[in-house]
Amino acid sequence: MADNGRKADTVTLTIDGHEVTVPKGMSLLHAAEALGVEVPHYCYHPGLSAPAQCRICLVEVEGAPKLQPSCVTMAQDGQVVHTESAQARRMRQGVLEFYLVNHPLDCPICDMSGECKLQDYVFNEGREHGRGREPKRVFGRDDFGGDVLYYGDRCVMCTRCVRFMDEVARDGRLTVVERGDRAVIDTFFESGLDGASFAGNIVDICPVGALVSKDFLHKARAWDLDHTESVCPNCSQGCNIDLHTRDNLVQRLKPRENPEVNGHWMCDYGRANYEWLNRPGRLEAPAVGRGDKRRASDWQHALHALFERLAEAGGASVRVVGSAFSSNEALGALRALGEQAGTLQAGVFRSRRAEDEDPLPGFPILVRRRDLAPNVDGAGILGFTRVGDDDGAGGLEEAADHDGVLIVVGDELADQDESFGAKAGLFVYLGTFDSPAARNADFVLPVTTFAEEEGTFVNAQGRVQRFRQGLRGPGTVQPAWLVLGTLLAALTGGDRPVSAADAFASIVQRHAAFGGLTWDGVGSAGAALEAAHA
Amino acid sequence: MAYPYRHEKETRILSECFGDPSARTVAGWKKHGGYKGIARALEIGRDATIEEVKASGLRGRGGAGFPTGLKWSFMPKNTGRPHYLLCNADESEPGTFKDREIIRWTPHQLIEGCLVGCYAIGAAHCYIYLRGEFFETTQILARALEEAYAEGLVGKDIMGSGVDIDITLHVGAGAYICGEETGLMNSLEGRRGEPRIKPPFPAAVGAFGMPTTINNVETLAATPHIARHGGEWYRQWGTDKSPGTKLFCVSGHVNKPGNYEFPLGFPMMELIEDVCGGMRDGKALKAVIPGGSSVPIMSAEDCRTCTLCYEGVEAAGSMLGCASVIVMDENTDIVKQVRRMAYFYTHESCGQCTPCREGTAWATRILRRIEDGLGTEDDLDTLIQISEQMTGTTICVLSDSLAMPIISSIEKFREDYLALIRRGERVGAA
Numbered sequence: 001m002a003d004n005g006r007k008a009d010t011v012t013l014t015i016d017g018h019e020v021t022v023p024k025g026m027s028l029l030h031a032a033e034a035l036g037v038e039v040p041h042y043c044y045h046p047g048l049s050a051p052a053q054c055r056i057c058l059v060e061v062e063g064a065p066k067l068q069p070s071c072v073t074m075a076q077d078g079q080v081v082h083t084e085s086a087q088a089r090r091m092r093q094g095v096l097e098f099y100l101v102n103h104p105l106d107c108p109i110c111d112m113s114g115e116c117k118l119q120d121y122v123f124n125e126g127r128e129h130g131r132g133r134e135p136k137r138v139f140g141r142d143d144f145g146g147d148v149l150y151y152g153d154r155c156v157m158c159t160r161c162v163r164f165m166d167e168v169a170r171d172g173r174l175t176v177v178e179r180g181d182r183a184v185i186d187t188f189f190e191s192g193l194d195g196a197s198f199a200g201n202i203v204d205i206c207p208v209g210a211l212v213s214k215d216f217l218h219k220a221r222a223w224d225l226d227h228t229e230s231v232c233p234n235c236s237q238g239c240n241i242d243l244h245t246r247d248n249l250v251q252r253l254k255p256r257e258n259p260e261v262n263g264h265w266m267c268d269y270g271r272a273n274y275e276w277l278n279r280p281g282r283l284e285a286p287a288v289g290r291g292d293k294r295r296a297s298d299w300q301h302a303l304h305a306l307f308e309r310l311a312e313a314g315g316a317s318v319r320v321v322g323s324a325f326s327s328n329e330a331l332g333a334l335r336a337l338g339e340q341a342g343t344l345q346a347g348v349f350r351s352r353r354a355e356d357e358d359p360l361p362g363f364p365i366l367v368r369r370r371d372l373a374p375n376v377d378g379a380g381i382l383g384f385t386r387v388g389d390d391d392g393a394g395g396l397e398e399a400a401d402h403d404g405v406l407i408v409v410g411d412e413l414a415d416q417d418e419s420f421g422a423k424a425g426l427f428v429y430l431g432t433f434d435s436p437a438a439r440n441a442d443f444v445l446p447v448t449t450f451a452e453e454e455g456t457f458v459n460a461q462g463r464v465q466r467f468r469q470g471l472r473g474p475g476t477v478q479p480a481w482l483v484l485g486t487l488l489a490a491l492t493g494g495d496r497p498v499s500a501a502d503a504f505a506s507i508v509q510r511h512a513a514f515g516g517l518t519w520d521g522v523g524s525a526g527a528a529l530e531a532a533h534a
Numbered sequence: 535m536a537y538p539y540r541h542e543k544e545t546r547i548l549s550e551c552f553g554d555p556s557a558r559t560v561a562g563w564k565k566h567g568g569y570k571g572i573a574r575a576l577e578i579g580r581d582a583t584i585e586e587v588k589a590s591g592l593r594g595r596g597g598a599g600f601p602t603g604l605k606w607s608f609m610p611k612n613t614g615r616p617h618y619l620l621c622n623a624d625e626s627e628p629g630t631f632k633d634r635e636i637i638r639w640t641p642h643q644l645i646e647g648c649l650v651g652c653y654a655i656g657a658a659h660c661y662i663y664l665r666g667e668f669f670e671t672t673q674i675l676a677r678a679l680e681e682a683y684a685e686g687l688v689g690k691d692i693m694g695s696g697v698d699i700d701i702t703l704h705v706g707a708g709a710y711i712c713g714e715e716t717g718l719m720n721s722l723e724g725r726r727g728e729p730r731i732k733p734p735f736p737a738a739v740g741a742f743g744m745p746t747t748i749n750n751v752e753t754l755a756a757t758p759h760i761a762r763h764g765g766e767w768y769r770q771w772g773t774d775k776s777p778g779t780k781l782f783c784v785s786g787h788v789n790k791p792g793n794y795e796f797p798l799g800f801p802m803m804e805l806i807e808d809v810c811g812g813m814r815d816g817k818a819l820k821a822v823i824p825g826g827s828s829v830p831i832m833s834a835e836d837c838r839t840c841t842l843c844y845e846g847v848e849a850a851g852s853m854l855g856c857a858s859v860i861v862m863d864e865n866t867d868i869v870k871q872v873r874r875m876a877y878f879y880t881h882e883s884c885g886q887c888t889p890c891r892e893g894t895a896w897a898t899r900i901l902r903r904i905e906d907g908l909g910t911e912d913d914l915d916t917l918i919q920i921s922e923q924m925t926g927t928t929i930c931v932l933s934d935s936l937a938m939p940i941i942s943s944i945e946k947f948r949e950d951y952l953a954l955i956r957r958g959e960r961v962g963a964a
Contacts, residue, residue, distance in 0.1 A: 134896065
């Protein structure tokens with residue numbers, strides 16, 4: 001569309017009376033989209049091949065003998081296209097009527113209700129009353145294995161699921177069996193989708209309620225869910241996702257399109273691991289005092305006392321333990337505080353690693369990475385060293401016996417015992433859950449999970465990605481960057497960060513790898529770090 | 535006279551040897567001028583062969599009537615990629631039984647046609663896609679092909695010309711939709727028999743992704759005669775727009791059903807009354823389906839002046855299709871006939887496109903209800919609207935093929951429908 005584009009690379013056509021210039025080779029469906037005109041479609045999906053079989057995207061092209069499927073008809077110079085002509089509308093209404101001939105219309109008990117394309121299209125321009133008097137054919141439902149349940153009666157036979165498994169997962173476990181109106185989607189073997197690692201995506205791309213998630217089955221209505229832009233926290237790929245929440249609980253994770261990271265997809269491992277965000281029994285208020293002397297406190301008193309202890313400790317040896325689940329903002333502030341409080345000996349973190357990677361063959365930049373935490377790369381860039389084994393255990397011997405200042409952020413110390421930090425002059429524990437190993441902590445400060453705060457992670461591609469707050473934290477929890485940043489500001493006499501954007505800005509200032517990035521610039525789609533790092 | 539019935543008015547080019555098993559061997563076929571067509575093609579060259587076929591005006595005999603020479607000329611040249619010729623022997627249109635007879639009696643006629651076609655389009659390999667139910671036919675053709683290979687007529691360096699042409703028989707599993715050209719390609723490649731979206735057209739991306747031409751058995755069988763005698767020779771028969779001779783498969787309520795070969799433009803009533811020995815039991819003619827089950831039905835009145843050529847049948851409101859003339863007498867239950875056909879299309883729909891998948895089945899259920907006396911007049915309007923929604927909205931023309939008979943039967947035989955509806959009303963069924 002830009003004027004500097006060479007003329008041969010674009011075509012200009014008219015759609016519904018509006019002229020539009022689009023790149024050569026673009027389909028009419030996308031050209032219409034560029035004008036803000038949505039042409040209904042089922043079988044077409046931007047991440048898959050286009051079989052042009054659902055026949056609902058038919059549009060009138062002047063000069064063509066019959067209606068053309070807009071998903072596979074390429075835009076041409078001078079073409080005059082009508083998506084809303086009487087003929088096109090009549091045909092769409094006809095196709096919609098056909099879709100409802102056997103559709104059970106069980107919207108009240110269908111999980112897709114509210115985000116169903118059949119519902120939307122019929123509501124928009126379907127017939128007011130059906131003419132079908134004949135009984136509907138009944139297939140019932142079929143457990144496809146894995147997390148997927150198939151309701152054959154709701155199926156519109158768009159075959160997106162079959163094509164996803166064939167073309168993207170390259171794991172042809174689904175097929176169409178039978179033909180005509182007896183056609184259904186089915187698996188080849190008893191095992192079905194068991195063990196497939198990307199099959200959850202077929203639930204997302206199903207335009208109706210034919211494929212539903214067993215995990216989500218009857219759990220919430222689509223219109224009751226809040227959607228929050230986020231980043232999958234379950235491996236270092238950092239697939240862009242939406243947190244779907246209701247009643248302050250994460251109900252499911254859905255991929256959010258980002259062609260640079262995950263396309264339209266995410267893996268089943270990432271998708272399935274969200275219950276830890278809803279885990280009850282959180283730390284809710286600050287506590288001060290070691291062992292049996294621990295007493296509940298509030299932020300004002302706790303932070304004041306901690307500031308005084310840190311100021312006293314000036315010049316001491318400092319060790320910090322971070323986490324690859326913590327944001328860059330938290331880790332950046334932790335490192336800066338460690339350096340400010342004394343002589344920083346080491347910043348370490350531990351993280352689980354899988355035995356191998358699991359790439360998505362048809363979209364190879366999406367890989368379920370070995371690192372099963374979202375910010376392994378960010379931690380590395382911010383000066384933290386990975387310690388411990390592939391189970392995320394061990395490696396804290398030096399920290400456990402450290403006799404100076406010890407600050408632990410986001411690591412639950414699950415493998416450590418009550419002697420951890422016993423020798424520390426000052427032991428500060430910032431976490432989401434209490435831990436036996438936090439018994440010797442002088443300060444136990446409750447912080448938010450990534451779902452309860454704003455911040456950024458750096459994924460395995462060296463890409464900074466923002467996540468937003470989808471849940472309210474329990475009690476008086478605060479983001480770790482706010483707690484650490486406040487202490488740092490008190491020690492240095494600088495400004496205290498009041499937003500994640502402030503915290504991010506101070507990382508950009510202190511770490512060359514983040515050079516040139518801005519909070520707004522990272523935006524929803526993320527931004528690559530300086531080439532020097534990547 | 536024993537089967538196959540013959541008639542003195544026939545012009546037998548393709549069917550000369552029908553009923554004569556001796557023509558099934560290479561030697562027997564050569565006695566009738568066999569393999570002279572491919573010999574002349576090899577002599578005059580590739581382009582000249584296409585020109586002869588173009589000059590003959592031969593139109594595809596599979597139903598669409600597309601000019602064969604023109605189709606061949608669409609094949610790209612010097613692509614460096616393999617080209618394929620596919621012979622569509624998946625004869626599955628209800629009422630059609632001409633290709634089977636050509637292969638049964640004169641397998642070498644088809645083999646020679648395949649050679650001419652392959653040579654003309656620069657293909658080194660031809661696949662003959664045979665209908666799954668053609669057991670005897672397949673055996674006869676396989677035997678003939680084996681002999682042709684042994685005689686050096688097929689394979690490497692055919693007839694010492696330096697040209698290599700292989701022919702492979704592929705037996706389908708008996709699905710109607712695999713007779714649609716792109717459905718056939720998918721089936722041949724081992725995929726589901728589902729028609730492909732066009733473009734790309736087969737001449738650009740066909741079987742195995744390569745440039746491909748696909749022709750009907752009867753079309754290919756005619757090409758050796760044209761190659762041998764020239765395009766002008768072929769034009770001595772038929773009309774200007776429909777040159778040559780054609781096999782007419784007559785079935786239904788006539789005394790002598792069968793395959794008859796006539797120049798195109800032969801009068802329909804003469805075919806029924808004279809050639810086929812008139813209506814069975816002296817009954818009156820009620821309706822004719824002139825081109826296989828998927829074309830509009832004709833009333834007796836439509837047939838009076840109809841001539842059997844592409845333009846003649848079109849003028850009478852139907853289509854010549856593959857010239858499968860189904861004759862129905864006054865006792866025929868048109869609704870039942872249409873319902874049975876609708877059931878066929880429901881059963882054979884591949885299920886890809888929504889209008890066809892849902893429309894054929896829905897129409898069948900409504901027709902069944904009308905047949906059972908439970909219909910209403912509104913149902914007829916619904917049927918017509920469903921049929922309109924099934925026309926021109928799908929990848930292939932299977933749903934159009936049901937829409938046309940439904941619409942035409944309601945237009946022409948509305949009284950038959952209404953009689954059933956009223957009968958139902960009388961007994962209080964509806």
